[in-house]
Amino acid sequence: xxxxxxxxxxxxxxxxxxxxxxxxxxxxxxxxxxxxxxxxxxxxxxxxxxxxxxxxxxxxxxxxxxxxxxxxxxxxxxxxxxxxxxxxxxxxxxxxxxxxxxxxxxxxxxxxxxxxxxxxxxxxxxxxxxxxxxxxxxxxxxxxxxxxxxxxxxxxxxxxxxxxxxxxxxxxxxxxxxxxxxxxxxxxxxxxxxxxxxxxxxxxxxxxxxxxxxxxxxxxxxxxxxxxxxxxxxxxxxxxxxxxxxxxxxxxxxxxxxxxxxxxxxxxxxxxxxxxxxxxxxxxxxxxxxxxxxxxxxxxxxxxxxxxxxxxxxxxxxxxxxxxxxxxxxxxxxxxxx
Amino acid sequence: xxxxxxxxxxxxxxxxxxxxxxxxxxxxxxxxxxxxxxxxxxxxxxxxxxxxxxxxxxxxxxxxxxxxxxxxxxxxxxxxxxxxxxxxxxxxxxxxxxxxxxxxxxx
Numbered sequence: 001x002x003x004x005x006x007x008x009x010x011x012x013x014x015x016x017x018x019x020x021x022x023x024x025x026x027x028x029x030x031x032x033x034x035x036x037x038x039x040x041x042x043x044x045x046x047x048x049x050x051x052x053x054x055x056x057x058x059x060x061x062x063x064x065x066x067x068x069x070x071x072x073x074x075x076x077x078x079x080x081x082x083x084x085x086x087x088x089x090x091x092x093x094x095x096x097x098x099x100x101x102x103x104x105x106x107x108x109x110x111x112x113x114x115x116x117x118x119x120x121x122x123x124x125x126x127x128x129x130x131x132x133x134x135x136x137x138x139x140x141x142x143x144x145x146x147x148x149x150x151x152x153x154x155x156x157x158x159x160x161x162x163x164x165x166x167x168x169x170x171x172x173x174x175x176x177x178x179x180x181x182x183x184x185x186x187x188x189x190x191x192x193x194x195x196x197x198x199x200x201x202x203x204x205x206x207x208x209x210x211x212x213x214x215x216x217x218x219x220x221x222x223x224x225x226x227x228x229x230x231x232x233x234x235x236x237x238x239x240x241x242x243x244x245x246x247x248x249x250x251x252x253x254x255x256x257x258x259x260x261x262x263x264x265x266x267x268x269x270x271x272x273x274x275x276x277x278x279x280x281x282x283x284x285x286x287x288x289x290x291x292x293x294x295x296x297x298x299x300x301x302x303x304x305x306x307x308x309x310x311x312x313x314x315x316x317x318x319x320x321x322x323x324x325x326x327x328x329x330x331x332x333x334x335x336x337x338x
Numbered sequence: 339x340x341x342x343x344x345x346x347x348x349x350x351x352x353x354x355x356x357x358x359x360x361x362x363x364x365x366x367x368x369x370x371x372x373x374x375x376x377x378x379x380x381x382x383x384x385x386x387x388x389x390x391x392x393x394x395x396x397x398x399x400x401x402x403x404x405x406x407x408x409x410x411x412x413x414x415x416x417x418x419x420x421x422x423x424x425x426x427x428x429x430x431x432x433x434x435x436x437x438x439x440x441x442x443x444x445x
Contacts, residue, residue: 123413157412185409284379
């Protein structure tokens with residue numbers, strides 16, 4: 001059991017800056033994120049895309065923004081718990097007991113939900129029949145590529161994951177790449193390579209088709225694909241891989257008894273507390289009149305939520321507002337030498 | 339102003355007046371029409387405001403897809419060649435009478 005002042009759910013920009021604000025006012029926190037890296041949507045959806053509306057930063061990419069935020073909270077040495085997901089929140093004696101999927105447990109007076117639009121999960125095939133083979137021969141990520149050796153592998157998708165794996169596996173497997181249109185969104189060099197591999201018949205490339213059904217008798221045997229004009233083909237398949245990007249699912253957050261408005265959590269704009277005492281929501285996941293889903297709004301929300309956390313973490317102390325430019329206490333916390 | 343008809347996957351129809359300048363997505367969200375999620379808020383950064391334009395004439399008449407829309411649609415639930423992201427369809431008088439069909443689900 002880890003005891004802390006605040007558990008932050010979500011390591012996107014909003015969660016990171018809230019951690020900074022907690023550090024500044026002298027609180028400890030632990031940060032949990034479902035992804036295997038820090039940065040949330042910034043790093044998962046647009047690491048290379050420039051952002052133009054961070055105050056005083058005319059232009060930066062999602063990756064640069066993330067790296068700078070990580071740098072900014074370094075002095076506080078907060079722990080990150082990546083590739084893990086908060087599963088359960090339970091109130092006991094005015095403390096929140098937080099349990100994760102990997103079995104970690106925290107005791108804290110405050111939980112800050114900075115979960116974006118929920119956790120990222122791979123988009124799966126729409127076909128019901130694929131569920132039966134999910135995790136066995138129908139896969140959405142690859143952990144061990146040796147299982148594909150000398151097998152027939154049908155890959156669906158047009159982005160970098162689909163192209164990279166088609167190229168990689170073409171060395172040792174019989175690869176078919178199926179995509180719903182002629183254009184690919186992957187890196188130009190990968191698209192070029194795929195076309196070469198297709199031209200010299202190393203892989204089969206089928207465009208303007210999508211999945212219709214998977215068939216097997218115990219183990220997977222084939223996959224049926226369809227075009228929009230109604231034609232269909234059956235391809236032999238030992239494995240079917242789908243790379244359609246990630247979708248965001250609210251997941252367990254919906255089960256914690258919080259008021260919900262569609263997929264967002266209503267908060268008050270004084271300290272971004274939800275209907276549950278000690279549970280705060282900031283960033284894309286919170287809603288209030290006038291809410292903007294901007295990173296800068298998330299920063300503001302995190303700063304105020306941090307002060308809200310102070311009240312429960314240090315009930316006997318009075319929070320005193322200080323500027324980083326003037327406060328020697330803050331400079332000590334930041335490890336700044338004067 | 340344009341009258342836009344939204345048809346849910348189950349066939350339920352909603353007809354609303356959407357002011358010029360608003361997106362077809364916003365027209366649905368502010369009238370609480372189910373079937374369009376718009377997780378990212380209209381930034382072409384998710385694919386949860388996905389609709390089908392079943393009428394060929396309308397499909398041709400709509401403004402062409404910007405770069406990136408098809409990339410996002412690759413990641414939608416059951417995209418087809420008549421798929422559009424409704425956040426990219428900005429309403430003007432020209433869109434009066436447009437009908438969009440919702441997919442079975444967004445995520």
